[in-house]
Amino acid sequence: MASTAPTDIQTKLKYLQWQASYTHARPYRIAQFGRKRKSDQKQKTHNLVFAEGDDIEIIRDVRGAEGKGDPRFTLDANGFVYRKYPPPLFTDPKEFAAPDHIQNAFLPQCEDMLKNEIEGVDRVLIFDWKIRKRKSAKERRKKNPDILSFARQVHIDTILTKDELATSFMARVRNHLPKDAHHLLDGRIQMIK
Template sequence: MTTAAPLPTPAHELSNAAPASNSQSEDVNFQGLPIPRGLITASLSFYEAPKDGSKPYNYVEKQPEGVPQRNFGQEWHEVPIDDLRGQEDRFTLNNNAFEVLSNVPSGEYDFTSDEKIKSIYYPEVEKLLLANVPGANRVLLFDYTIRRSSPGADREPVVRVHIDQTPSSAAARVKYHLPEEAEQLLQGRYRIINVWRPLNGPVMAHPLAVADSATVNDEDLVGVEHRYPDRNGETASVRFNPSQKWYYWSGMKNEDRLLLKCFDSDEIVGQWGRVPHTAFVHPNTPEGAIGRESIEIRALVFG
């Protein structure tokens, strides 16, 4: 059943102070507020086709004058979302297109300097992927996005179900970033994996929901032209289907990592090689909860 969108707490009303320490209880944050947990039902935004039947598109940056940023709409549906906390071992990249890792240290704390992110955090992520993705023998990190629930933030949490890549755009990524080696690399296994983590955990507002890829039909996915200033790519929007199973990892801490597989060329497990995901408004988010800040690193993984 399609329902009206919930009314989230406006970003400017959310507290954005950094946690003073990690000594708080597992069930409250540094403000003493309860961390939302458990199986819940929440509204998620799914794809609605353009009214005129045209191919859907989305401008990544400012669109041309007089042109809408995107030409497709959204449908809000109430969806059960189960908590991964306590059942983390049930899910793997090969079977479900997402996986979780705990207690991952990092030498980067500020995430305000592009130079430090690339010199300190990038090598950590590369090492993490090589150690935890079966068969991986080479990793190329090609970009990152920081999202903050604060006024004037360059990027805010995306409250729309989507997948960052499609099969055609994944191959185009290999050709774009490694043009001299692309022909050979495309003959072997290649994957695109996002590494997602909070910067001011535990996550209280706008947690990330993921769909078990094994429950998502290809017919649910719609390619959307992703328009950059200098080129076009493609992402996927997602139609609502009641057979989809949704999850979130409650109270994600700064030491937690969520691996999201956007594409997998493997002929056997590749059919589960894409994970729909979205930020959402948790119905039990306490008033005054800290606004979520996060970073996602996108990687080409070969082997």
């Protein structure tokens, strides 16, 4: 079995380009499923304008940096850590298309990893998640909201949540943990995107 050597990539990334209209209309994209009706064809589905960055970015391959306690990457300084954990309970890509399987098998493993990485954490809830992959024709027909196509620009998926747009973090806690919200909001909580 051939090992894969780390490889850095030089590229130009695409970013949302500021538009004067964003001062009075937030950037948006309307997702449309199924066939478009003639009346829908005139409706503007987004106001997004993307542009390549001016500089060539170097995307570093961090394989080999997964040693426990590696000082190069920390959650506080970089927003991520790179660790080697045992593989998930399932590794067949087809299994990632089953939302119940992800919810009941994969996410608990992710929650355990977060508890291990963040000091003082006694509870983790993954309240919204997405799988990014090339969709099969069958998956496109099923319209599974948890599976998204690959992104083509720099972004974070905070808009594509099950909560209403601009829902505050405290409201999200109340929405997803209604029985425990009062107790949790009396203590320290953190949202990691």
